[in-house]
Amino acid sequence: MDSMEGLKYLPAFQAAEKPEGNAWLLAIENRRILMKNLGDRISIPDRDELKRILWGSIKEDAGKAVTEDIAEEYIGSYGEHGCYCTRINEGREWPEGFQLVELRELTALTGDPGLFILSGAAHHILHWKSMNQYCGRCGHKTVAKKDERAMACNNCGNVIYPRISPATITAILREDRLLLAHNRNFGQGLYSLIAGYVEPGESLEQCVEREIREEVGIKVKNIRYFSSQPWSFPDSLMVAFIAEYDSGEIEVDKIEIVDAGWYRADALPLIPNTDSVAGKIIRWFREEYGKKE
Ligand SMILES: [Zn+2]
Structure with missing residues (x-):
């Protein structure tokens, strides 16, 4: 990619x-x-x-x-x-x-x-x-540090760096089909990949497994790194993976995901644009799998 x-x-x-x-x-x-x-x-x-x-x-x-x-x-x-x-x-x-x-x-x-x-x-x-205009520990006004990108509290010594929140996003493949899901917050008819924030104490791979299990109820295997991209709305880093379907039947959580299914490269629904990492991976899938017999 x-x-x-x-x-x-x-x-x-x-x-x-x-x-x-x-x-x-x-x-x-x-x-x-x-x-x-x-x-x-x-x-x-x-x-x-x-x-x-x-x-x-x-x-x-x-x-x-x-x-x-x-x-x-x-x-x-x-x-x-x-x-x-x-x-x-x-x-x-x-x-x-x-x-x-x-x-x-x-x-x-x-x-x-x-x-x-x-x-x-x-x-x-x-x-x-x-x-972060005020210190979260003591409430004093913070000031920008001169030697690095951080806000500092001169009262208690607290230093606050820009927060970056990692999230995973995964293309789940089942032979020549890709799992796409419609999130409650998406625009009408838009389908994308399963994504979610990493929890404290969790590895990226564990995050991939958990999000997929929670949102669509299936198990995946062979999780491989694909690419990453900043997603600054407000502070995320999207880490993209490819995984293979292992077992289970799709059962959407109805909280975040309201519909999900397996899609062939030549019959994709409406997908995100190429600014998002999801849009890029789905297009990669369409290229890779669309040309196969
Ligand atoms: Zn302070």
């Missing part, structure tokens, strides 16, 4: 010493990002231009410091672009040429799936920061 697209984004905590040319500023509002319309395409806004729009007037306001909640944060590079992110408020009016775009529509609108990964990282970091 091709997972190279995410590699265009190289996460980093501190910007390189020499200024990077043409830096970007990712301005995130909930699950939307502010984009610049360049006529024939849309792009992540130029950092200097957007900074003037966002904070120009504030900086000119004599004696008023730029406050924590409007500060920007460096998150790494994307090709030649140094990347910064910041949170923006809802309901603000933007100058002509700027538009808010749903993160989930970014790939379709730009043709670049790597931008989805990049903006997801911005969303993840900003969400984590906003959720």
